[in-house]
Amino acid sequence: MSVRHLEALFQPTSVALIGASESPGSLGSVVLHNLQQGGFQGPLWLVNRRHSQVAGQPAWRDVAALPQVPDLAVICTPAHTVPGLIAELGRKGTRAAIVMTAGLKQANPDGPGTLEQAMLDAARPTLLRVLGPNCIGALVPDVGLNASFAPGNAMPGQLAFVTQSGALATAMLDWAQARGIGFSHFISLGDSADVDFGDVLDYLASDGATRAILVYMESVKAARKFMSAARAASRNKPVIVVKAGRGADGARAAASHTGALAGADVVFDAAFRRAGMLRVDTLEALFDAAETLAHARPLVGERLAILTNGGGLGVLAADALDLQGGQLAALSPATLAALNACLPSTWSHGNPVDIVGDAPLQRYLDGLRVLLAAPEVDAVLFMHAPTALVPAADIAAGCLPLLAQASKPVLTCWLGGAAVAAARSATTQAGLPCYDTPERAVAAWLQLVLHARNQAALRELPASTAPAFLPLRAQAQAVVAQAAQAGQEWLDPTQVHSLLQMYGIPTQRSALVHSVDEALACAADIGYPVALKIVSPQIVHKSDIGGVALGLASADDLRQAVQAMLERVARLRPQAEVTGFTVQTMVARPQAHELIVGISTDPVFGPVLLFGQGGTAVELSQNHAVALPPLNTALARDLVQRSGLARLLAGYRERPAVPEAALLETLRQVAQLACDLPQLAELDINPLLADAQGVLALDVRIRLHGPGRGQPVAPAIRPYPQELEQTVALAGSTLLLRPIQPEDGERLQAFYAQASSADMRLRFFLTRREVPHSELARYSQIDYDREMTFIALSPGDPANQAMVAEVRVVCDPDNQRAEFALQVASAWQCKGLGRLLLDKMLGYLRARGTREVVGQCLVQNLAMAGLARKAGFSVLPGPSPDTLALHQLLG
Structure with missing residues (x-):
């Protein structure tokens, strides 16, 4: 992943158009017109090898003749010219190019491979970034950049739109202009030979002008890069995606039940959910979701109250909510009594709250105040149909101040046309989401709910428990390697049984x-x-x-x-x-549920875990869900919930509950097996018996990758790097130094809680008594692909080991610079633990090729400054008078 030189691509100070033309309808002519009409204030240099003037402006014969180095080059010339132009631009010093030309997938007549590969080879020595080829370009209205052949310009706004489809891009731009929707960036990736979704998400995640990121996606090339960027971006702002190709044609045949059930589209669903993104089905829903997520208050629950002046509207909304699995708030006796006191006797006496069609403004206000104050109501949908009694504009003018100040999410629906146009406009200006039908309003609410669930998964702190069984990874890898060397496609039953035992998965003899x-x-x-x-x-x-x-x-x-x-x-x-x-x-467990747990290999995202209803009719059941490994306890529990089997497994009538811990541990171990054994192509445990005694793998089949059977694909999310664990002797004790895990959230909380106020101030540069839950989750659920935290655990039982120190480092997407922070518990200071952790961190960064590491400390933190000097850092005055800057080049 890389954001290097993307500033030159999206915030250029000068542009060169190569292939500028004045021939009507030509690509070079259309792009020139757009660049001129976009309002770009910097120099625009035209390159045309035949003419010294184009459209009345000076033109230069080639790149070398340009008077200065352009930040950005836009290339509209034939495919065979592109590699040479990229090489010239790189030598000139240009750092970004948009290649609109198509046809670079064809063979390179001047060398091996394709023209596209030749283009990338030409760009690599100077790190020139390429958007495209075969794209319509990029629009950044805030800087007046319209480097595209789109039929018009984009309005300024706070939404970024990223698409793989050029045809869709032009249609969407036209559609958005007609509805007054503006953009911070409008980016067409085309073939994304270089700049891809991961790069653009990383760039937009830190862009202050972008409020939400909208994505139209057809495919993903680099899954791990995409997942890292998407998870990081989703923590900063809403990322909403429409993914094409979700029909049955996307599924692929497979040798196992798991492979048949875990089709490509449900895997994308699992990836989006894991990244905290929101997936919607239509382009219209994409903008509805952006409107909702960008304006709504933080979600505290999923119980929706509906207030309307028409009973039919309320029924439509309630039906839409029920059909899509939403939750209508059950109004408490206190809330019902308060509504009875302010509404006429003919009101609906329930939720939806129908205040009757003759409602004056005061009735709206009274009803809304009651619902907004009700503790059993988490959000309110306000709906209005026009009447001849009170103009909709007057209702809006009276209600919007109340709704805008609400602490709960509020959605509005103004049903009608011209009669409610002014009310809709006022609602939008007040910063409240607005919809024109009950169904769209409910769909938007459920998008908000789903996004909140996905975000909660990013913030959840799993319980701090020791694993029930530590896998024998090396032995398992040896079993698989031996089978692969023997040319086996399927492991024999003895090998299967051994693997299950090595991962603590219960099975019969x-x-x-x-x-x-x-x-x-x-x-x-x-x-x-x-x-x-x-x-x-x-x-x-x-x-x-x-x-x-x-x-x-x-x-x-x-x-x-x-x-x-x-x-x-x-x-x-x-x-x-x-x-x-x-x-x-022979196993006799007559009350056991038959489940399936399996692994299949997705060609994009690698290993995928499936859980659901098992048995011989497994493909006929709809009770299945998939997830990307690795899993922690919280993610395993979420997988069970999404399968639709949680209530069944919790026990009913004469069937006792399945012990949750046993089931979740098995799911975690199967996910770990998928991460540890890359040669594993498919695994079926069907059935996995589950009853009050626990779980038992009854019938298991395991298939390996091999010649003609596909190649291993790395997990889309980097698993826990166990190889970085280290035991050290210090001050008469044996400490475990290892990367942090999601289950360490409680340890981290206790570590900060037991620190002195002075230590916390030195660590966070401010006085704080506790670290918020969301921050703890962020600190413990790290992305091992771009950040690392090493913690030191005191001696003792693994389940009760206390955390006594941490060193945390975050790398930029280019792996050029890393920023670190370190804290040691008071009782362990001045014993050499800080130096041990700092050296471990520096060794890790050198191994991954990071170029430099930086940090800051307060000027009074003499111990940190001294430690940094001993570890080879320069210590200089910091960006503010009370800080010191720590810096070290790593080579």
């Missing part, structure tokens, strides 16, 4: 046998009754051909089952090779 005699000997050792399952690479679903026999109580039963299976395979699948049988302990 089983063995692979190759003959009737081996089966009989194994069953005698295990003990009857047993289950028998056929093993064949060509038979994916064993039950389809009667390849499973249960409850075999004797040697005769087992012998007959083997013979019957072989006969059925010979008749139904004559081409199948039977490599053996699995003999397993």
Whole structure:
């Protein structure tokens, strides 16, 4: 990921147009017209190799002849000229280019590969950034930049729009202009050979002129880069996305249940949710969501109250809310009594609150005050249909001051046309979201709810508990490596059983046998009754051909089952090779739920975890959900909730609850297995039995990547870097230095709570008694791809180890500069722990190629300044009189 030189792309001080033309309808002519009409105040230099003037302006023959170095070059010349132009611009000193030209996917006539690759190779030595190729360009109204061939300009605004589709970009620009919607940036990525979603999200996340980021997406190239940028941007401002291609055609065939169920579109859903983004279905909803999220108050709950002057409007809104899974607030007796006191007897006496069509302004105000004060109401939808009694403009003028001051989210719906136009305009000017139908208003509210849920997942602090089982990762990797070397596609039952045991996933005793005699000997050792399952690479679903026999109580039963299976395979699948049988302990758990837990490999996002209803009819069930690994306890719980099975597993009637801890631990371990074993292509645990005794993996299949079977794809989110853990001896104690984990939130809270006020001031540059929950979550749920926090844990039981120090470092998207902060508990100061952590941090940064590290401390923090000097930092006056600047080049 990189934001390097994107300032030159989106905030240029000078522009060169290469391929400028005055031929009507040509690309160079249209772009020239847009650059001139956009209002750009800097120099605009034209390049045309045939003419010394274009459209009455001076033109230069080539890049080398330009009078100065342009910040930004816009290229409209044929495809074969682009690589050479990029090389010339780089030598000239230009740092950004927009390549509108299409056709760079074709072969390079002057060398190997494509023209696009030649363009990238030409840009690399000078780090010149390229937007495109095959894009319509970029518009930044605040600086008057219209470097595009769009049919018109963009209005100034606070929304950034980023799209992969050029045709859609031109249509959206026209659509937005007709509705008075303005933009801070309007960016067409085109083929995104260089600048892509990750780069642009990183840039816009820190752009003060951008209030929300709107994205139209068709595909993602670099999933980990995208996820890192999206998670960072979503913490700063709303990021709303429309993703094309969500139909059934996006799903792909797979050998396992999991692969069949975890289709491409639901994986994108899981990625957007994990990043804290909001996905919507339509372009209209994209702008509705931007309006809602940018203006609404912080959400405290999901219970909506509806106030309307028409009963039909209220019913439509309530129906839309119910059909989409929303929650209508149940009004308390106190609230009902307050409404009875201010409304006529003919009001609806419930939610929706129908104040009747003849309502004067005072009735609106009275009803709204009651609902806004009601503790059981989390948000209010205000709806009005025009009447001849009171003009809508008068209702708006009276109600908007009250609604604008509300501490709860308020949405409005003015139903009608000209009669409510003034009211709508006043509502928008008051900074309140406004919709023209009940259904759109409810959809916008539910977008707000979903966005809040996604954001809450970013801020949740999982419980600080030690893992129930530490995986034997090295041994598991050896099992998989041996199988891959032997050319296996599917692991045999013995290997599968070993892997599950290495990850603490409960399973029953089983063995692979190759003959009737081996089966009989194994069953005698295990003990009857047993289950028998056929093993064949060509038979994916064993039950389809009667390849499973249960409850075999004797040697005769087992012998007959083997013979019957072989006969059925010979008749139904004559081409199948039977490599053996699995003999397993027979499990009798009649009240157990049959679940499925699985892993599949998405070609974009890598390993994907699936959880839901299992059994032989698994594909017929809708109760499934997917998530990207790794998982913590909170994310595992969310996966269960989204599957629709949480209430079922909590127990009902005669069926007791499934122990949540056991289920969540299994989900976490399967997710960890997916991260640790990149050669694993698919895994099915179906069924995973779950009852009051816990969980048990009953039937498990594992397939590996290999020649002709796809290649491993790295997890989209970098998992916990266990290799960075280190045990050190210090002051007579043994400390564990390791990266922070989401489950360390409670430790971090206790660490700050026990620090002295002086230490907290030295750390945060202000006096604070406690660190807010949201900040704790941000500090403990870090993105290991771009930041790192090493913590020191005191000796003791892993579940109760106290945190005694931290060093925190955040790298910029280009990995050029990192900023650090360090704090040591009072009892551990002056013992060398600070130096240990600082050295560990510096070693980590050197290993990842970071160029420099900086920090600040207060001038009275003599200990930190001294420690920094000893570690090789320069210590100089800081940006303010009471601070010191710490700096070190890392080479």
